[in-house]
Amino acid sequence: MKRNVLIIGAGGVAQVTAHKCAQNNDMLGDLHIASRTLAKCDAIIASVHAKSAMKQPGTFASHEIDAMDSAAVADLIRKTGAEIVINVGSPFVNMSVLDACIETGAAYIDTAIHEDPAKICETPPWYANYEWKKRDLCAQNGVTAILGIGFDPGVVNAFARLAADDYMDTVTSIDIVDINAGSHGRYFATNFDPEINFREFTGTVYSWQNSAWQENKMFEVGRDWDLPVVGTCRAYLSGHDEVHSLAANYPNADVRFWMGFGEHYINVFTVLQNLGLLSEHPVTTAEGLEVVPLKVVKAVLPDPASLAPDYTGKTCIGDLVKGTKDGAPVEVFVYNVADHKQAFDEVGSQGISYTAGVPPVAAAILIAQGDWDTGTMRNVEELDPKPFLTVLDQLGLPTRVQINGIDKAWND
Numbered sequence: 001m002k003r004n005v006l007i008i009g010a011g012g013v014a015q016v017t018a019h020k021c022a023q024n025n026d027m028l029g030d031l032h033i034a035s036r037t038l039a040k041c042d043a044i045i046a047s048v049h050a051k052s053a054m055k056q057p058g059t060f061a062s063h064e065i066d067a068m069d070s071a072a073v074a075d076l077i078r079k080t081g082a083e084i085v086i087n088v089g090s091p092f093v094n095m096s097v098l099d100a101c102i103e104t105g106a107a108y109i110d111t112a113i114h115e116d117p118a119k120i121c122e123t124p125p126w127y128a129n130y131e132w133k134k135r136d137l138c139a140q141n142g143v144t145a146i147l148g149i150g151f152d153p154g155v156v157n158a159f160a161r162l163a164a165d166d167y168m169d170t171v172t173s174i175d176i177v178d179i180n181a182g183s184h185g186r187y188f189a190t191n192f193d194p195e196i197n198f199r200e201f202t203g204t205v206y207s208w209q210n211s212a213w214q215e216n217k218m219f220e221v222g223r224d225w226d227l228p229v230v231g232t233c234r235a236y237l238s239g240h241d242e243v244h245s246l247a248a249n250y251p252n253a254d255v256r257f258w259m260g261f262g263e264h265y266i267n268v269f270t271v272l273q274n275l276g277l278l279s280e281h282p283v284t285t286a287e288g289l290e291v292v293p294l295k296v297v298k299a300v301l302p303d304p305a306s307l308a309p310d311y312t313g314k315t316c317i318g319d320l321v322k323g324t325k326d327g328a329p330v331e332v333f334v335y336n337v338a339d340h341k342q343a344f345d346e347v348g349s350q351g352i353s354y355t356a357g358v359p360p361v362a363a364a365i366l367i368a369q370g371d372w373d374t375g376t377m378r379n380v381e382e383l384d385p386k387p388f389l390t391v392l393d394q395l396g397l398p399t400r401v402q403i404n405g406i407d408k409a410w411n412d
Helices: 013-024 037-049 072-079 090-102 132-140 155-167 193-202 243-247 263-274 293-300 302-309 340-347 352-370 387-395
Strands: 005-008 032-033 060-062 083-089 107-110 146-147 172-181 206-210 210-215 221-228 231-238 255-260 314-325 328-339 378-379 400-401 404-409
Touching: 005 013, 005 072, 013 032, 013 037, 013 302, 013 352, 032 037, 032 072, 032 193, 037 060, 037 206, 060 072, 072 090, 072 378, 083 352, 090 107, 090 132, 107 352, 107 404, 132 146, 132 378, 146 328, 155 172, 155 243, 155 328, 155 387, 172 221, 172 231, 172 243, 172 263, 193 263, 193 293, 221 255, 243 255, 302 340, 302 352, 328 340, 328 352, 340 352, 352 387
Parallel strands: 005 032, 005 083, 032 060, 083 107, 107 146, 146 378, 172 255
Antiparallel strands: 172 314, 206 210, 206 255, 221 231, 231 255, 314 328, 328 400, 400 404
């Protein structure tokens, strides 16, 4: 049984992960959190104690680390005795943290595909550019690595696998829909790191259709979705991590990702992009100062964590999966609804961070219990989804299914 967890990162998602690890420290053992800014780690630990979140007395310690330094991460893993590393830091650090886990034998968990800071929207499939190159090393060293296990990517991958396994003989399409129907009351803000958020939407939109990669521009293709609880919402075809692994595992199905955006977000985004303020390339001011426009925009926007106290409303994220069963067409919508205020009351974070930060803790619990301790690298849809969805139910992210006009819990 693996125990002792090291959390990399100290943003809004890390806060949720820390609280949920604390609530389950009887299974997860000693807890540690590390980032470049020690004060942020200390603040998260203080919030855990303020909520009396520790299930039982135990260690929760903070550490300062440059997660781009793989050797330093490996040293910290050894120092803390961590057997499970949850990487909820920037996707820029994925490969250095993964390498440290391969070196030390610790299990590795992340929530997004690695990104090179100098590149945007590389040639698909994106996982093949980085993480998948380490598959053989993980297998040779018996290292469990579970990739992309936030909500999307992550839970939505498990939703697809559940629909395919339980309701279909063949899968013809997987449409992932992410709607945030909440309001934070600010003029403009992003729900997670602005730099990562904007990088998702300034490049080519890749989807997998007709057994080939298709290219579109952001906001080029939109449609209205009538969803449980949140109602009818406009969402746009977007490029996203989970499309790249689902396309590899379900190559005969169309795989698309849709994200909801309001007109205000689109207008502000368009102005910023047209002015060149979303560029990752340095520019020099008249005073001779070199700056990266995207980092300047990030610096002036609200910290996503600061949105939590005023956030109201709900999210709805799910998969519309179509296929055939006994020769007849069938479609299933597997989804979750989360509440921003409930998330804040429990862990001090908004609902977007909550949906991203809970799933890696569920994965850590399954590794600790042995269910998902595979000694190999896996994407979520390559694992049995039922233990995962069961733990998510217990941790506060219940899964529901709509089929043939009936809405029910996934395991009814």
